[in-house]
Amino acid sequence: MNSRNLTSEAFEFLSKSDEERISYCKQDHWIAYPAANKLIELLEDKFSDPPQMRHEGLLVYGDSNNGKTAILKKMYRLHNANLDYVKYDKECIYEIPIIYFQAPTMPDEGRLYSLILNELFVPHKLTEKIIEKSKLVERHLKKLNTRMILIDEIHSALTGNLNKQRTFINDLKQLSNNLSLTIVLAGTKEAYSALSIGSETESRFPAIELPRWSNDKKFRSFIATYERCLPLKEASNMADDAEIISVLFHKSEGLIGKTVNLLKKAAVKSIKSKREKIIVSDIEYLPKL
Template identity: 30%
Template sequence: MPDITSDDGAHLTEKTRTYLATPGEDRILNNWKSIWIGHHDAKHVHAKLDMMLKTPPSSRPKNLLVYGESNVGKSTILERWAEAVNQKAAVAAEAEDPETMGDWAVLPVVRVQTPPKGDEGRLYDNILRAMGFPLPISYSASAKCQTVLKLLANNQTKIVMLDEFHNALSGRFDQRLHFNVVIKNLTNEAGIPLVVAGVEAVEMVFNKEDQLHRRFSRIKLEAWRDNDDWRKLLRSFERLIPLKHPSSLAQPEMATTLYEVSSGRIGDLSDVLREAAIRAILSGEERITPDMIQAV
């Protein structure tokens, strides 16, 4: 177990400082997923999702497209919100009287990957697995669809999320058209909105399809700029990376180096900092240096 002095980790949050007792790279690998910074883009998307969650069911629900280049944080933002909402619902359900709960769990948000080529049957399979109710492959797409609709109603699902929606663009033109009809019918029959996330090509396709264009509002996520907000983000990361000594990530040289290697994409920044933090521990330096960043 690492030797911890009273001065070690003074720059960290109270919770992060408790991780310093974990030896070796496990200190980073075991805790990295817990790092979450509620930056302005994340708060904007979450506020929109909170409003959608409260919207009553409708025969023509208003959907949401979250789009942007790869690694700007789309999936993480949606995943964090979905996990928090479902966890809150689970805690509330545990406090209920078991005799009044019924036979179905409450699952407000179902989040799945969009299947390649917009395959209808595989979409239903993904949703059913996410809800813990997989069906044999031999079932028809129609049978799977009806089961999905039943489960969404029984589990009191309010939102379905389709991540990596650009996967659907790999199909032929007729396959893409069919998938558009599938998602339109799914949201209409379930009466709940869809939230889809994908790269910028998805938004271009939506603009060409009148029904998708009118049914989906948009939020675009962009790479960060090298400015005060970027340095504020780096300071937030530094308080959450369990290293004994401060790395001064927001100082001009470090901030510029991190911006250059990540191009301002928060996903790339996170990957670089994770690998550099592991190097910092294994070297005994216990702080991230410019050389460690360049070596990633």
């Protein structure tokens, strides 16, 4: 009987070996906390937009390691498995309604187009002229009925020469305009600063900040929910332990990525120690030598 209210998958792992449980604890687990739910809802609303002359995109920004990538990948997983056939020029093909990739490490049009073509599984030469890559990208995005492009780590591409940055962003706008699709960007506060320079760019990519956590009820609720994903044989009841919550919050600095990493490491340590529940001393990034 699942008296501890573990997730069904975590409950199944209780009977497995320590090695299997440790491996499971190290996996990523999606936790639908309020800010993530609101952001997914916003992305879904944009995904369902009908074709229009000027699609409004979105910039999601915030500190590194604070959940932006997890949210974008969740949105991607919700829609990337569309196996419906579509007809295009009498050819039956599978749709690719959404693509996700990390931005190039510089504002380079050629690299941008290559990344898109890679996600669409379109063979091409890296050395091909930019204009030819551009035509190839537009043809296949239209053919595959792509409706949303998710570009992570956009701050990486918004560095260096300002003219190249403007050209890079203008290419994204043009793709959105020509194909009536939505482009969502995610990055750090540096990306927000870079995209806020021009009013037209700022209106095309309205920004929403993913803030750090506060040490409050929402944080404790997240910890309690995450504990349900950990196949430990004893209940840790972390959300009710003020000392554990304080240490978790302090060491994570209010960043969800750091919080999750701490919980993963603590769960592994508790299994290896045979204690089977997390205590304060388990919450550390690296062991003391």
